[in-house]
Amino acid sequence: MRQPAFIDQSLFAGLAEKAAANPRGRQHHNFHAMEEPCHRMAVGLQPSTYIPPHRHVSADKAETLIALKGGFGLLIFDEQGAVTDKRVLQAGGDCLGVD
Known part of the structure; x- marks a missing residue:
């Protein structure tokens, strides 16, 4: 165990x-x-x-990010590489994670 x-x-x-x-x-x-x-x-x-932009193209891959201490910026891109969303993930903040 x-x-x-x-x-x-x-x-x-x-x-x-x-x-x-x-x-x-x-x-x-x-x-x-x-x-x-x-x-x-x-x-x-x-x-x-x-951390450079990356993605998991396999259907069995997923990624969850949670700021447990401090914070970091996150950019989400579409298939053409245009930014579709941007957030600051901050422990204790308004947005602390993404799945």
């Missing part, structure tokens, strides 16, 4: 420290094994990081 993996301030502090040391300005903490079909992770992001 798998042990609980807590999402707490200690995890956030460790991710922030590792993300600050990472040239990309971000660090993943996987809660899943790579062979599992559903990938679950916490990602620590530094203010300087940038």
